[in-house]
Amino acid sequence: MKKRVGDKVSNIRLTALDGSVFDLSSLNGRPFMLSFFRFASCPFCNLRMHQLVSRFNELGGQFTVVAIFDSPLDNLREHADRHHSPFPVLADERGAYYAQYGIERSIIGVLKGMIFRMPTMMYAMFGKGYVPIKIKGSMTTMPADFLVDEQGVIRHTYYGKDEGDHLPFDEVKQFAARSRA
Numbered sequence: 074m075k076k077r078v079g080d081k082v083s084n085i086r087l088t089a090l091d092g093s094v095f096d097l098s099s100l101n102g103r104p105f106m107l108s109f110f111r112f113a114s115c116p117f118c119n120l121r122m123h124q125l126v127s128r129f130n131e132l133g134g135q136f137t138v139v140a141i142f143d144s145p146l147d148n149l150r151e152h153a154d155r156h157h158s159p160f161p162v163l164a165d166e167r168g169a170y171y172a173q174y175g176i177e178r179s180i181i182g183v184l185k186g187m188i189f190r191m192p193t194m195m196y197a198m199f200g201k202g203y204v205p206i207k208i209k210g211s212m213t214t215m216p217a218d219f220l221v222d223e224q225g226v227i228r229h230t231y232y233g234k235d236e237g238d239h240l241p242f243d244e245v246k247q248f249a250a251r252s253r254a
Contacts, residue, residue, distance in 0.1 A: 075175035087163035104252035105137045107219040112210030113144035113152040116197035117237035136249035143210040178213040186236030220248045
């Protein structure tokens with residue numbers, strides 16, 4: 074079932090890139106974005122990770138991001154370690170939290186992304202080197218982003234309509250700035 078504005082986030086306990094177990098409750102009192110990605114070698118997802126990491130300082134010291142991938146940990150390490158993320162990057166190989174948060178799967182969404190976001194996909198693969206050689210995870214998972222306040226209440230939901238559709242960074246930045254005020 075999809076999460077809605079006003080819902081409390083469900084707790085998440087998953088293994089992070091460094092092997093530690095991350096518990097979402099550790100962020101109590103902090104605003105954050107919970108971001109569900111596709112498989113670890115997805116070009117669109119790696120481009121988004123690059124954007125989030127390279128612009129992370131624009132979000133302020135109190136705000137953070139939690140990134141979850143639909144991939145096994147070993148595959149996630151292979152593809153996400155290169156980003157040197159300042160925020161938790163987690164593996165949900167079984168998709169338990171994807172189901173809990175109502176993350177969608179869509180063949181149509183994959184096709185739309187391939188067609189309408191072709192220049193972005195080509196840039197990710199050939200300009201940045203995010204080539205999906207090993208695909209471990211579901212090809213049809215759609216991305217989703219949730220902006221969460223200090224009390225753990227979802228203030229904005231964004232379910233991607235295609236494989237490269239994420240909440241615009243400027244909206245994330247605005248939410249983070251409002252949280253600091």
